[in-house]
Amino acid sequence: MSLKPQEVEHIAALARLDLSDEEKERFAGQLSAILDYAARLQALDTTGIPPTSSGLPGRSVLRPDEARPGLDLEQLLQNAPQAQDRQFRVPPVLD
Amino acid sequence: MAEPTDLSIAEAVQSLRSGEISSRELVAACLARIDRLEPRLHAFLALAPEAALQQADRADERLAAARRRSSTDLPPLLGLPVAVKDVLCVQGMPATSGSAILKGFLPPYTATTVARLLQAGVIVIGKTNTDEFAMGSSTENSAYGVTHNPWDTGRVPGGSSGGSAAAVAARMVPAALGTDTGGSVRQPASFCGVTGIKPTYGLNSRYGLVAYGSSLDSVGVLARGAADAAALLRLMAGYDPADATSLDLPAPKLPLPPDPDLTGLKIGVPEEYFIQGIQPEVEERVRGAVIQLSELGAEVRTISLPHTEYALPVYYLIAPAEASANLARYDGVRFGPRAASEDGIDMFRKTRGAGFGAEVKRRIMLGTYALSAGYYDAYYGQAQKARTLIRRDFEAAFETVDAIAAPVAPTTAFRIGQHGDDPLAMYLEDVFTLPANLAGIPGLAFPVGFDGQGLPVGMQLMGPALGEERLFRMAHAYQMVTDWHLRAPRLDE
Numbered sequence: 001m002s003l004k005p006q007e008v009e010h011i012a013a014l015a016r017l018d019l020s021d022e023e024k025e026r027f028a029g030q031l032s033a034i035l036d037y038a039a040r041l042q043a044l045d046t047t048g049i050p051p052t053s054s055g056l057p058g059r060s061v062l063r064p065d066e067a068r069p070g071l072d073l074e075q076l077l078q079n080a081p082q083a084q085d086r087q088f089r090v091p092p093v094l095d
Numbered sequence: 096m097a098e099p100t101d102l103s104i105a106e107a108v109q110s111l112r113s114g115e116i117s118s119r120e121l122v123a124a125c126l127a128r129i130d131r132l133e134p135r136l137h138a139f140l141a142l143a144p145e146a147a148l149q150q151a152d153r154a155d156e157r158l159a160a161a162r163r164r165s166s167t168d169l170p171p172l173l174g175l176p177v178a179v180k181d182v183l184c185v186q187g188m189p190a191t192s193g194s195a196i197l198k199g200f201l202p203p204y205t206a207t208t209v210a211r212l213l214q215a216g217v218i219v220i221g222k223t224n225t226d227e228f229a230m231g232s233s234t235e236n237s238a239y240g241v242t243h244n245p246w247d248t249g250r251v252p253g254g255s256s257g258g259s260a261a262a263v264a265a266r267m268v269p270a271a272l273g274t275d276t277g278g279s280v281r282q283p284a285s286f287c288g289v290t291g292i293k294p295t296y297g298l299n300s301r302y303g304l305v306a307y308g309s310s311l312d313s314v315g316v317l318a319r320g321a322a323d324a325a326a327l328l329r330l331m332a333g334y335d336p337a338d339a340t341s342l343d344l345p346a347p348k349l350p351l352p353p354d355p356d357l358t359g360l361k362i363g364v365p366e367e368y369f370i371q372g373i374q375p376e377v378e379e380r381v382r383g384a385v386i387q388l389s390e391l392g393a394e395v396r397t398i399s400l401p402h403t404e405y406a407l408p409v410y411y412l413i414a415p416a417e418a419s420a421n422l423a424r425y426d427g428v429r430f431g432p433r434a435a436s437e438d439g440i441d442m443f444r445k446t447r448g449a450g451f452g453a454e455v456k457r458r459i460m461l462g463t464y465a466l467s468a469g470y471y472d473a474y475y476g477q478a479q480k481a482r483t484l485i486r487r488d489f490e491a492a493f494e495t496v497d498a499i500a501a502p503v504a505p506t507t508a509f510r511i512g513q514h515g516d517d518p519l520a521m522y523l524e525d526v527f528t529l530p531a532n533l534a535g536i537p538g539l540a541f542p543v544g545f546d547g548q549g550l551p552v553g554m555q556l557m558g559p560a561l562g563e564e565r566l567f568r569m570a571h572a573y574q575m576v577t578d579w580h581l582r583a584p585r586l587d588e
Contacts, residue, residue, distance in 0.1 A: 008460070011464050015463040016447055017448055017459060018447065023453075026516075034411060034519055034522075037407075041412075046481060046484070051483065053310065053479055055313075078203075079199075079429065088429055090442070
């Protein structure tokens with residue numbers, strides 16, 4: 001198979017990833033080659049086989065919903081690109 | 096006395112207790128060696144020499160006080176220096192994960208595995224280089240430059256825990272933490288001639304590990320010998336309520352018998368791991384090591400893991416899918432550099448476009464594609480079902496054998512730049528290590544000789560879930576009768 005430039009752009013948009021034209025072209029070829037390789041999985045009969053979704057399957061964990069001390073806010077904000085009034089400051093995402 | 100940097104962990108602990116060496120002397124010896132070799136190897140992304148020496152002084156005070164009182168009640172590894180892969184958070188030290196998108200990030204907490212070792216008395220002297228977000232097999236994907244293999248500085252150390260492997264091989268530290276999502280502890284251990292354990296999924300907490308593929312990630316140890324790796328693992332492991340996938344079990348004790356007797360143990364050799372394209376010397380050394388294990392009493396038989404050929408495509412759909420979700424958090428909002436923009440969504444796109452390297456972008460794209468509408472069932476869903484078949488192969492094999500012996504990688508360390516811009520060729524380096532991650536089982540890699548160019552060859556032993564004890568027992572027995580793990584690269588001429 002071969003990914004079309006529009007498909008690469010669509011995936012990049014879904015992933016919120018700004019790609020240069022050179023990257024789009026290069027990734028189209030490389031991702032196509034990887035997906036071709038992965039296509040050998042289609043030949044495998046998995047009828048009736050349950051999926052494995054976790055490292056060691058068969059366990060679900062819930063903890064009690066109790067308030068506990070969290071990380072220190074001031075310390076967390078030290079890593080922020082922009083902070084204001086004890087909050088992360090971001091450009092507008094809605095008009 | 097031996098050079099301080101040549102001491103095994105047991106020897107170092109013994110010498111520290113007796114006062115034959117101080118923690119300051121040991122830490123200073125490591126720092127001096129790092130200072131001398133780092134320009135040639137670039138194993139580290141950050142060093143904390145002053146903090147390390149201060150901690151060493153405090154350890155020395157406690158060691159001296161204990162000697163005065165004839166007390167042995169001390170943290171088990173008090174005063175021992177170690178290094179930590181840069182994908183693990185250590186409060187007070189930067190954590191970049193080898194990525195420009197985390198440049199300047201100072202984690203506000205410490206990973207559980209590291210915190211437990213700190214409680215046991217270790218001193219973290221630095222953070223080691225890694226492929227960006229642990230995605231790679233060579234450390235060439237680090238945003239901060241490649242690490243060089245101490246056995247041949249024109250070659251890669253393997254990856255992604257290449258900085259940790261090179262640091263241990265070059266005797267910069269006695270041991271280092273690594274992480275293994277598809278072979279990232281075992282393959283660099285093999286390329287650098289050291290011992291590396293990837294434990295059972297869930298044995299070590301992932302809290303404080305920068306997430307890559309959450310159903311595959313595990314924290315491991317690189318050290319010179321199996322006994323050294325076990326000394327750290329038994330103190331790191333065990334239940335952690337901060338990681339929902341942590342196994343609710345106490346840490347394994349990992350006792351090592353005094354004699355190299357493997358009578359009663361059965362080792363399987365899977366025919367699917369000796370494929371065309373494997374370097375002949377790798378096959379010879381691994382088969383030779385299996386014969387040595389049989390001479391120590393183990394029974395050897397040929398086995399089959401029929402779905403092995405599917406492990407690579409399964410991994411390179413599942414791991415990127417998980418990565419594409421995990422790496423959504425790098426958007427310039429809470430940490431890391433932010434690209435300038437007046438619009439929020441545009442800011443995310445530009446920050447991520449500028450901050451991620453090529454391999455990370457490729458895997459995000461691949462994972463996003465595999466999870467996207469119309470392709471989910473054919474790619475991700477089918478890969479998850481094939482993963483079940485791979486896991487069942489191992490479950491069936493472990494009904495007849497106690498451990499599985501196989502090469503770690505098809506070749507010894509390759510040249511820097513050899514795989515150029517060919518991601519698929521790089522992925523093929525992981526063909527023998529990925530299955531253990533997909534099945535959640537432990538794998539222990541250790542050196543079993545050298546190829547004709549003087550490069551280390553590694554073998555891995557895989558065991559059933561929670562079978563670490565028998566893997567350590569076998570590798571330790573092998574290391575009692577061989578000295579490959581004691582060989583050091585010649586870096587001093």
